[in-house]
Amino acid sequence: MLKDFAEHFKLGEKKRVILPLDQAGWHTSEKLQVPDGIHLLPLPPYSPELQPAEQLWSLVNEPLVNQAFASIDEVEEVVYQRCRRLLQQQALIRGLSKGLTTQQKALRSVRCI
Numbered sequence: 001m002l003k004d005f006a007e008h009f010k011l012g013e014k015k016r017v018i019l020p021l022d023q024a025g026w027h028t029s030e031k032l033q034v035p036d037g038i039h040l041l042p043l044p045p046y047s048p049e050l051q052p053a054e055q056l057w058s059l060v061n062e063p064l065v066n067q068a069f070a071s072i073d074e075v076e077e078v079v080y081q082r083c084r085r086l087l088q089q090q091a092l093i094r095g096l097s098k099g100l101t102t103q104q105k106a107l108r109s110v111r112c113i
């Protein structure tokens with residue numbers, strides 16, 4: 001997936017991305033190959049407050065709670081529809097990022113170098 005991302009955005013020596021990530025076990029692997037142009041920025045353990053996207057999971061997961069799905073396609077459709085609805089609630093999404101620390105704001109503003 002990282003390779004596809006790097007190719008799509010034409011990352012490399014002259015165009016780079018810093019990708020902050022938590023240190024969850026499923027985000028780390030000795031087999032991970034990080035393409036040129038992508039730099040991983042591991043966040044400190046147990047610090048979801050440094051990753052503003054963490055605040056959105058409860059909103060995305062809400063329609064999945066206590067549900068049984070017959071297939072992964074059903075799950076994907078429910079999440080897709082939920083995300084479409086959330087896109088129309090920009091004030092709610094912005095409200096989740098209020099009160100960010102200076103460090104969080106710096107992380108959020110890092111896109112491409």
